[in-house]
Amino acid sequence: MGIEQIVVEQLSAGIGVELKGVDFEAMAPTRPFIDLMKRLLDEHRLVLIRGQKIQPVTAQEFTGNFGPLLDIKRQGSGALHVPEAEWIKVISNGKTADGQLLGDGNSSAQIWHTDSTPWEAPVGHIAFYCRQTVDPAPETYFMDMIKVYEALPQEMKDRIANVRVIHHWFPRQIEPEIHLNAPSQPLEDRKIGTLHPLVRRHLGTGKPILYLPTRRDSLIPGMDEAESRALLTELWDFVDTCPFKVGHAMMPDDFLIWDNSATVHSRQGWDADKVRIMWHISAEGEVPIPLHPRRTMNTIGLDADTSKEINKAMAMVDY
Template sequence: MNVETRMPPAARSANIEIVPTDRSLGAEIRNVDLRQLDDAAFAAVLRAFHTHSVLLVRGQHLSDQDLIAFSRRFGDLDWAPVQENGRRFVEGLPEIYIVSNVKVNGEAIGSLGAGEAVWHTDMSYLETPPIASALYALEIPPVGGNTSFCSMYAVYDALPTELKHRIADLKIKHDGTYNSGGFVRQGVTPTDDPRSSPGAVHPLVCTHPDSGRQMLYLGRRRNAYLVGLELAESEALLDELWTYVARPEFAWEHVWQVGDLVIWDNRSTMHRRDPFDDQARRIMHRTQIKGTERPQ
């Protein structure tokens, strides 16, 4: 019996189906069990990731160890950041970050609560931000909590030529004061002056190291600052750029089901989350693939 015959059907690369959304980004990977990917199957997944920026895989049954093992195929993993409650990670599994509104004995088991998470790129305030993030759904509310993704390739491509020339050599400081839920990060003294707030400086227009395509690298709006400009000029230009992010033609909205795994390219996308009823339960486990180079 050859190796191909012994493989479970879900692991065979020939069975994998890649179904793009009808949006500017995103594709669903079907007929696959992420616990049983052979090398050829993973190569197909990786190609789809570079092409579509966001991948959805439904109907998975992943332990935290399975989630870590799959994520590691994309690269080394970051340890989870410190949450608002001062905890860093799941005991014994520092790679797992819990996104949840659930409380046990009055203490939150995870981060970000039930409110809206505004458009952002994960941890762009770092000198070397993560390459990608993977989010796995364990419990979801009956309504709300949807996650939308925006293509920063498409946003950049849509900018008028004059505006592209204007921003070509600008650098942007990515704020490290607040997370995407609006909470002050652990150990940070809050400030609302973007010129003095903590955070890394990156090019506003970047070239993706795998695709070679240009993209807008905005990070998040709050406390962002275009280095070298007067504050009022920076604010006005950022407001203009963010009007493109808000356009629905550049985004895809995902409605979660238990067992969904979504992995997104943190360099070429932004994402946001809808609020949901805080009396409902939402538990998601996340990993992040460690960055290997600064945006450039």
């Protein structure tokens, strides 16, 4: 069974493709299939393949083609996950018959976010494999942040070209209730985080990505608190108006992989007394590369004072 018979169909006008004619378990270790998936993810950000019977080790090893696998299971919870597959994090609100958690997570809806943005090298690709869902099956939504950037008015592109944002850590920030009602952390605490460019370069295509922190109260060096919040709120409000998205209700045996660096995702919630079970595998991405990296000038041959003047003008903002 080769990749020649695979049919690629657009999932929506905005983002994603679906593949038909795939036997994932057989094809996943083969170079032509891996290359095809990498190319499709670079071009479309998301690939869906329905109706697959996949072994845990196959799902892990395939995702490992995109970067080092990451163990992001919540530590100390005693949850079951998939004992023979150390890189699979089960996302579920369920428990075994004797009360052990099946995995991490709950049944809450989630607001738009990119996973792990406060990390120096955030998650690059994420694979999802649905084992059990609820009725009605909740939808997960994905938005293409390369297209969102392209759609920004030129005036905004100019404004944010060199902006950096401090991504601070905020527990359960993706739950709507926390997003709407939890108080901000103190200003000093919000200065502790990872500084990322607001516009980063997509390594697969070279295109600019609008790379937003989930928290609107994140701080931007060189702006005061109110200005930072106003800019991030304006950008998120713009995201909300964009059509470059797709919703998919994951069904059992659906396999889906997406480019977490160039997308945001969100989901519907469901009744807490019903159980959904997903396998979730994360591969590390790159340290976000600014679209316009800062450089010092070449001042060889200039006197010390002139050299200092030139580079002072280009100095990095202290935070």
